[in-house]
Amino acid sequence: MAETGSLNMIQALGNALDHYLERDETAVVLGEDVGGFGGVFRVTAGLQEKYGSDRVFDTPLAEAGIVGMAIGMGLGGLRPIVEIQFADFIFPAFDQIVNELAKYRYRSGGQYAPRVMIRTPYGGGIRGGHYHSQSPEAYFAHTPGLRVVVPSGPYEAKGLLLGALECADPVIFLEPKRIYRAAKGEIPLDYYTLPLERAQLVRKGEDITLVAWGAMLHTCQEAVALAEGEGYDVELIDLQSIVPYDLHTLVRSVTKTGRMVVVHEAPMTCGFGAELVAAVQAEAFDHLRAPLLRITGFDTPFPYSLEDHYLPSAERILRGLVETIEY
Amino acid sequence: MAGLPLFSILNEDGSCEEAYRGLLTDEEVRQALDAMILNRILDRRLLMLQRQGRLAFWMTSRGEEATILGSAASLLPDDPIFLSYRELGCLLWRRIPLPLIFNQLIGNSRDLCLGRQMPVHYCYKEWAIPSVSSPVGTQLPHACGFGYAAKMRGTGQVALAFCGEGTASEGDFHTALNFAGVFATPTIFVIRNNGYAISTPESSQTAAESLAIRAEGYGMPGFQVDGNDLLAVAKVLGEAVARARSGGGPTLVEAMTYRMGPHSTADDPSAYRSDDEAAEWNRLDPYERLKSHGIWRGVWSEEEEATTRATWDERVVSTLAECERHPPPRIESLFEGVLETVSPQLEAQRDAYLAAHRRRQQDEFEVP
């Protein structure tokens, strides 16, 4: 048996980066405060000491510069791993990500394909107001040429991060910061990867399919327990990879249950739930027994004082589950 | 800091050349000392409140008060100040009532911004303080644009924008200064060079000898000033404001100062800087320097300091307690003001949520 350790998500991510820097000499970590300080969430703590400041370093405070430079480093044969301090601050780099990084492979006919990985903490529930709470997955999902991955726990975080680092495509790796320091998981300390593009069946159930990712998965687990108390059997799926997404697992589940609820923190309109609902109804229409439902943040900026109302709660999810089942 | 002389006025004993005495009136010196004392009381108390879990977040400004207050003191009341986030002193200089500040920090129902933003993201239109945003540097082009509007409409206003030396690395900094230069807007950019952007030292932001020398590349005057010397800041800013008001265009000011406290309540400076360094800057404490000056002028004394501190201490505690009693904003307010009118989609979301919320509250109060 391989050795395991009890790690929270921050430690699991740091451990993954450590493994990868060890394995791939071209790997370089860059971003704001990632060097000596180890990042404001301390994911990269200790890496500069171990790998030197050529491979783990602080940049000037300029997100467009960081991503643009990383693209150039990728073109020049390095494997940059970027940290953007908060997903809310990725927008100064939006042009570099959306117009440059995402399109490089395509527009060069495959001659160039810079392997840039961008990690960034995202999501609400930490009293961060609208600039420290947003969930920007749909912006990137809408851009062909990027992968978008969201882990939901320490085991997934490490495996998916290493999976993403082995992958040849640009990846936006969104880390749900609300659960950064939540429960530790017993995870392998060795190198392991989890496949991208695969949803995880977290719990089998017969009555309804519930889909979520990141921190919302945990709220969904509470809702599932409440539903169980009321006699409903929920199948819970952790999407994990937003793009490309595992439609097969969703369709197979909905074919069985005939019902689906999608939960996310981002606003409803054009949120990623809209995509899942559209795709699943097209594939599983004949099996549906109720309208597919989205439970999401509202079409407002992420609030500060009223964030508990904004974020889908276990109770709101439960109500959606029950309404859909009893439709 | 070669290249440009660092401009100071205050001598170690608090004296200054006679010519500079008139930079600030006696009353202004007293107002600045008063604001500095209150600023420090708030810094300490709010940090404590955050540790007790009563406040989500706080950002300190201890050490940078001379830069902040000296800049604010050079403006007229309706000149807008585009804050970064550390410039509480500007609110104090403009005498924004304490309850309004606390209501913002707490995010309660009396907050003018309806509890929508984190602590320190101030906005007070009546006091010409536009809304603070977290993404750093985004306010700099706004200050350029406001200056353009003021010039075009002939209001005579001057726009002031603050940023840190880290923020001067952002693209928005370049854009703002370039535009301000091209359009000769009445805009003043003040870089609070406090040594660090969170943990990253100034030397990791730029390889240049100073940030002030960038001004030349944007076609505007640039100055480096002793940011812990309130008179020096007032002198440089006063000239910049006069130039801007008379159609002379923008100015870049780099104020050399030091962030004595942590970046924010989420930060631990001992992880990246030495106590020695901080002690070195302690000697240049902006309050102590202005205090000596006040005493030298004969407008300030130890007793005055003690009474001012005691008065503020008491008022801060009682006002805080009062503001903490206000409830959070109405839930309905969550759905208001996204656009001028509520969209049909959001209306549906609101109605469904509020209906469910009321049902739940009824259930809670129903006695079985």
Ligand SMILES: Cc1ncc(C[n+]2csc(CCOP(=O)(O)OP(=O)(O)O)c2C)c(N)n1
């Ligand atoms: C666009 C953006 N990137 C990153 C951050 C995170 N952040 C907040 S404050 C800060 C440091 C800013 O340093 P500086 O401009 O020197 O100002 P100071 O905090 O020293 O006053 C950083 C990196 C942010 N708020 N916005």
